[in-house]
Amino acid sequence: MVKKSEIFQFLYLKKEPVLFKLVITLLILSCGFMLKRSFSEQSIILTLSHSIQEYSTAKDYYKEHLAKQENDAIKIVSKSEEPQIGVVIIGESTSRWHMQLYNYNRETNPILSKMKEEFYLFDDVIAPDVMTIRSLEKALTLSNYEHPKVDKNFSIVQLANAADFDTFWISNQQPVGFTESTPTIIATAAKHKQFLATDSYFYNIHDESLIPEVKKALKTKSNRKLIFVHLIGTHRIYAKRYPKRFNYFEGVNERTQYKTEYSKAKVNEYDNAVRYNDFVLSEIIKMVKTENKNSFVVYFSDHGDDVFDTQDFVGHHNNKGSKPMYDVPFLAWFSNDYLKSNKKIDTLDSYKSRKYNTEDFIYSFSDIINVEFEGFDATRSLFNLNFEERKRIIKNNLDYDTWE
Numbered sequence: 439m440v441k442k443s444e445i446f447q448f449l450y451l452k453k454e455p456v457l458f459k460l461v462i463t464l465l466i467l468s469c470g471f472m473l474k475r476s477f478s479e480q481s482i483i484l485t486l487s488h489s490i491q492e493y494s495t496a497k498d499y500y501k502e503h504l505a506k507q508e509n510d511a512i513k514i515v516s517k518s519e520e521p522q523i524g525v526v527i528i529g530e531s532t533s534r535w536h537m538q539l540y541n542y543n544r545e546t547n548p549i550l551s552k553m554k555e556e557f558y559l560f561d562d563v564i565a566p567d568v569m570t571i572r573s574l575e576k577a578l579t580l581s582n583y584e585h586p587k588v589d590k591n592f593s594i595v596q597l598a599n600a601a602d603f604d605t606f607w608i609s610n611q612q613p614v615g616f617t618e619s620t621p622t623i624i625a626t627a628a629k630h631k632q633f634l635a636t637d638s639y640f641y642n643i644h645d646e647s648l649i650p651e652v653k654k655a656l657k658t659k660s661n662r663k664l665i666f667v668h669l670i671g672t673h674r675i676y677a678k679r680y681p682k683r684f685n686y687f688e689g690v691n692e693r694t695q696y697k698t699e700y701s702k703a704k705v706n707e708y709d710n711a712v713r714y715n716d717f718v719l720s721e722i723i724k725m726v727k728t729e730n731k732n733s734f735v736v737y738f739s740d741h742g743d744d745v746f747d748t749q750d751f752v753g754h755h756n757n758k759g760s761k762p763m764y765d766v767p768f769l770a771w772f773s774n775d776y777l778k779s780n781k782k783i784d785t786l787d788s789y790k791s792r793k794y795n796t797e798d799f800i801y802s803f804s805d806i807i808n809v810e811f812e813g814f815d816a817t818r819s820l821f822n823l824n825f826e827e828r829k830r831i832i833k834n835n836l837d838y839d840t841w842e
């Protein structure tokens with residue numbers, strides 16, 4: 439193999455400064471492209487910053503506070519010492535609107551539908567935003583619509599560290615701008631990190647590759663562990679999200695708006711991806727169940743996609759924000775041991791239609807891992823007796839619950 443330095447030497451020796459300059463220019467251009475791309479993947483950090491200087495300060499703030507395993511802002515009031523295994527599965531672009539579990543008219547959840555007596559399915563949960571990063575930086579930290587900038591912010595990963603859990607972040611999403619994007623920064627705080635996919639959304643990436651890695655994490659010795667699994671889920675390009683054996687749907691679905699050859703193909707591909715997602719989720723739940731320990735699995739999607747459901751559009755974008763993009767699945771599975779030692783979970787059946795916004799997930803999370811931190815607000819936990827419904831404000835001061 440020819441080393442880079444050898445190429446440069448060659449260019450100089452051949453006295454071809456024009457070619458050399460061309461190579462350098464191309465390098466600079468591609469660096470510029472990467473930088474721009476990295477910036478475009480930013481959200482809150484960039485949105486809240488009105489200048490490069492401010493951007494840089496905000497980014498440093500995030501890196502300094504959210505990327506480290508420990509965070510001084512966390513004051514633990516009380517925590518359980520019991521052995522426990524928690525798995526938090528963060529989905530991608532999967533809308534309730536295309537899930538059989540939520541009465542979609544196609545069999546997109548053949549496995550989970552059979553298991554549905556085993557878990558709690560929440561049917562009125564929304565995402566705070568329709569873009570991955572903007573949604574996750576709220577769902578995974580203390581920030582929310584009213585307080586996007588929190589003085590002493592921390593993440594669910596850091597909270598788990600502070601509560602003496604061994605933490606794993608296993609991701610099938612490309613760590614874009616490795617030290618830049620918020621989910622990557624949040625993931626960095628985990629004690630064990632794995633990014634299995636290095637390709638972008640344009641390539642074949644299938645979530646079953648996560649399964650053996652989750653299994654390995656489940657088999658590690660630690661008594662208390664939290665495994666965060668970040669799926670590629672059902673993100674476009676849909677046909678690249680499932681193996682051939684999951685090519686199942688054909689024909690036109692009567693529910694599709696704007697029926698064309700194109701929408702027919704996209705709906706079938708999306709539904710195949712949702713059906714594959716059903717398989718991946720069920721496999722992870724079954725693995726945790728087999729461990730037969732005090733354990734739980736929680737799954738929700740970062741946001742959904744509109745696949746010709748309400749408009750002539752496929753995907754998710756702020757300018758096109760519609761209900762299918764905000765309406766996300768949320769399910770929670772608990773082992774028998776967990777249920778025995780957490781009697782409060784018995785009441786969950788009556789909580790399943792609570793109006794919830796995943797921007798408050800950190801409170802639900804701390805509730806199920808039995809950790810109370812200074813600032814914990816029981817009224818914001820989906821699993822708490824003292825939960826209170828509150829306004830769900832999205833977009834530019836739009837109340838989701840009065841949105842036509």
Ligand SMILES: [Zn+2]
Nearest residue numbers: 531569570740
């Ligand atoms: Zn997303």
